[in-house]
Amino acid sequence: YQRRVREAVVSTQSTGDQVADLKETKTAGRSGELIPAVRVEQKSTSRADCSADKAVDGNVHTQSHTAIGRNLWFRYHFASAERVGTVKIVNGKIDAVYYARLNGVRVVVMVNNVHRVPCQPNSVAVREGTGIQAQTYIVNCGGVRGVGVELNLDTTTALGAYLELREIEVYAA
Numbered sequence: 001y002q003r004r005v006r007e008a009v010v011s012t013q014s015t016g017d018q019v020a021d022l023k024e025t026k027t028a029g030r031s032g033e034l035i036p037a038v039r040v041e042q043k044s045t046s047r048a049d050c051s052a053d054k055a056v057d058g059n060v061h062t063q064s065h066t067a068i069g070r071n072l073w074f075r076y077h078f079a080s081a082e083r084v085g086t087v088k089i090v091n092g093k094i095d096a097v098y099y100a101r102l103n104g105v106r107v108v109v110m111v112n113n114v115h116r117v118p119c120q121p122n123s124v125a126v127r128e129g130t131g132i133q134a135q136t137y138i139v140n141c142g143g144v145r146g147v148g149v150e151l152n153l154d155t156t157t158a159l160g161a162y163l164e165l166r167e168i169e170v171y172a173a
Contacts, residue, residue, distance in 0.1 A: 031085060035170045039077040042066050042163065055165040060132055063092040063166045070155050072163040075110070076170055077148040084109050084141040085173035087119060087149055091135035092164020099135055100126050101162055105153050107139045109146035117144045143173035
């Protein structure tokens with residue numbers, strides 16, 4: 001086991017977006033290998049200890065957590081274009097009360113800064129069960145080549161929602 005994140009520089013941009021630049025830049029070479037993130041960002045953060053880099057720190061006891069809102073997103077950027085095989089997502093909430101917060105999250109490959117290709121299934125359907133294993137989801141991206149992966153959570157509720165991730169890992173096709 002090798003940690004993917006050695007050091008992160010977290011900043012909040014004028015738009016309120018939270019960005020973490022990561023110092024590791026090795027790219028994946030073979031099918032099934034982890035594609036390291038060189039930068040992660042999320043639309044917002046609920047508190048300083050829930051920044052985007054917590055979702056890639058290799059520790060399932062930490063989590064990224066956006067502030068409540070609509071049209072929430074999390075972005076995982078690669079050092080260069082890669083063919084994406086699967087995305088492993090560990091739900092930020094693993095208890096029976098809140099685990100449904102991840103329901104409906106869409107996973108897409110970022111072909112470039114504008115174009116997105118959806119992975120399959122198109123969205124996460126949260127299943128019953130508590131704990132890390134029960135709340136870990138694998139999404140197939142079918143080898144689409146891109147510069148990163150984006151998770152989107154749109155909500156129609158008046159108050160909005162939270163996007164919470166314990167871990168996200170992206171593997172090469």
